[in-house]
Amino acid sequence: MNIKTVKDLDLTGKKCLVRVDFNVPLKGGLVTDDTRIKAALPTLTYILKQQGTTLILMSHLGRPKGEVKEEFSLRQVKPRLEELLGCKVTMAPDCIGPEVEKIIKTSRPGDVILLENVRFHSEETKNNAHFAEELAKNGEVYINDAFGTAHRAHASTEGVTHFLPSAAGFLIEKEVKFFEPLLTNPEKPFVAIVGGAKVSSKIGVMESLLTRCSSLIIAGGMAYTFLKVTGYTIGNSLFEEDFVKTAQDVLDKAKEKGVEILLPIDHVCAKEFSAEASPVYIESVDIPAGLIGMDIGPKTIESFGSVISKARSLVWNGPMGVFEFETFSKGTVAIAEKVAECGGITVVGGGDSVAAVNKFGFSTRIDHVSTGGGASLEYLEGKTLPGITALKKEK
Ligand code: AMP
Numbered sequence: 001m002n003i004k005t006v007k008d009l010d011l012t013g014k015k016c017l018v019r020v021d022f023n024v025p026l027k028g029g030l031v032t033d034d035t036r037i038k039a040a041l042p043t044l045t046y047i048l049k050q051q052g053t054t055l056i057l058m059s060h061l062g063r064p065k066g067e068v069k070e071e072f073s074l075r076q077v078k079p080r081l082e083e084l085l086g087c088k089v090t091m092a093p094d095c096i097g098p099e100v101e102k103i104i105k106t107s108r109p110g111d112v113i114l115l116e117n118v119r120f121h122s123e124e125t126k127n128n129a130h131f132a133e134e135l136a137k138n139g140e141v142y143i144n145d146a147f148g149t150a151h152r153a154h155a156s157t158e159g160v161t162h163f164l165p166s167a168a169g170f171l172i173e174k175e176v177k178f179f180e181p182l183l184t185n186p187e188k189p190f191v192a193i194v195g196g197a198k199v200s201s202k203i204g205v206m207e208s209l210l211t212r213c214s215s216l217i218i219a220g221g222m223a224y225t226f227l228k229v230t231g232y233t234i235g236n237s238l239f240e241e242d243f244v245k246t247a248q249d250v251l252d253k254a255k256e257k258g259v260e261i262l263l264p265i266d267h268v269c270a271k272e273f274s275a276e277a278s279p280v281y282i283e284s285v286d287i288p289a290g291l292i293g294m295d296i297g298p299k300t301i302e303s304f305g306s307v308i309s310k311a312r313s314l315v316w317n318g319p320m321g322v323f324e325f326e327t328f329s330k331g332t333v334a335i336a337e338k339v340a341e342c343g344g345i346t347v348v349g350g351g352d353s354v355a356a357v358n359k360f361g362f363s364t365r366i367d368h369v370s371t372g373g374g375a376s377l378e379y380l381e382g383k384t385l386p387g388i389t390a391l392k393k394e395k
Pocket of ligand 1: 195221317321324
């Protein structure tokens with residue numbers, strides 16, 4: 001998809017309304033993880049460097065469900081934003097209305113204004129056209145850099161584009177640059193790794209990937225339903241009875257399309273699902289009664305690793321095991337390392353696999369680590385992302 005980017009807009013002297021993702025974790029009114037604020041900085045500083053620009057920032061924070069709730073106020077984000085931008089930020093009392101209008105009207109080039117949480121208005125998530133028009137009055141051009149909400153047609157992500165010249169910021173531009181080839185014409189061999197807890201949340205993505213990938217690696221909690229369907233014993237491992245047919249359909253479709261499926265061939269198990277549980281290594285595919293599959297074993301790491309090393313393009317969504325428990329994180333760490341070593345184009349998308357590569361320090365060695373959990377999953381499923389479609393060039 002060819003989208004307009006911030007560089008396609010003439011920003012000179014303009015009031016630039018930017019949708020950012022400042023939905024950051026907070027504790028006691030303080031930002032505990034500023035990754036998302038930092039991620040927006042390249043776009044924000046680029047805009048501020050253009051002559052005579054004013055920055056008007058809007059975002060959501062948490063789920064206030066259309067009500068004004070202090071614990072979801074973006075006021076809490078302002079101090080960290082000021083530190084990172086190195087300038088003063090004016091906090092607006094709302095995101096629309098006469099007071100906001102006055103602040104923007106009297107603003108000067110170089111000023112940065114942070115609007116209050118757009119989700120304090122229920123019209124935001126309903127993509128109400130009047131509300132979107134009111135938001136649009138805050139600027140002369142609109143730039144969307146919030147990939148995390150691009151899969152939602154909300155007033156601040158989609159509605160507003162009907163009222164202002166619109167473009168993507170550098171974050172969304174990068175997401176599109178890496179995801180689009182995987183959806184249209186991935187370099188082969190294209191290896192897809194799908195892990196995580198449940199078959200149910202990954203069916204869409206597996207079905208979509210099967211139409212294009214060369215090999216599909218299935219691991220994590222969801223692998224056991226596949227192993228059981230294939231005829232192996234899985235002990236007390238995670239099993240989704242309602243998705244037995246789905247798993248069989250995925251295996252059948254892979255066969256029909258000539259896609260190689262790789263499942264775990266050995267396991268690290270535990271007697272109970274706990275961080276303190278002792279690891280029990282099971283060298284076979286079969287898991288004996290009384291044990292829970294918690295992670296992939298060394299033979300599996302080797303088998304997955306040899307396919308990963310030959311990939312020309314690769315996407316990974318979902319951890320290989322219960323990586324939050326240190327004892328059972330080794331499989332995920334090893335696969336993150338193999339992905340980092342892969343010479344092809346590597347993309348990691350989805351909340352927990354992103355958390356894993358960040359936690360274990362591999363993010364800089366991966367070509368693209370997505371900034372959106374749900375958005376990247378829907379993108380990979382081949383679904384339309386309204387916030388991105390709205391920025392299409394031919395619009
Ligand atoms: P998802 O959000 O679907 O990507 O799932 C991520 C979650 O899957 C993480 O919290 C992991 O702990 C969990 N997970 C991975 N492997 C297993 C497993 N073998 N058994 C249970 N949960 C798992």
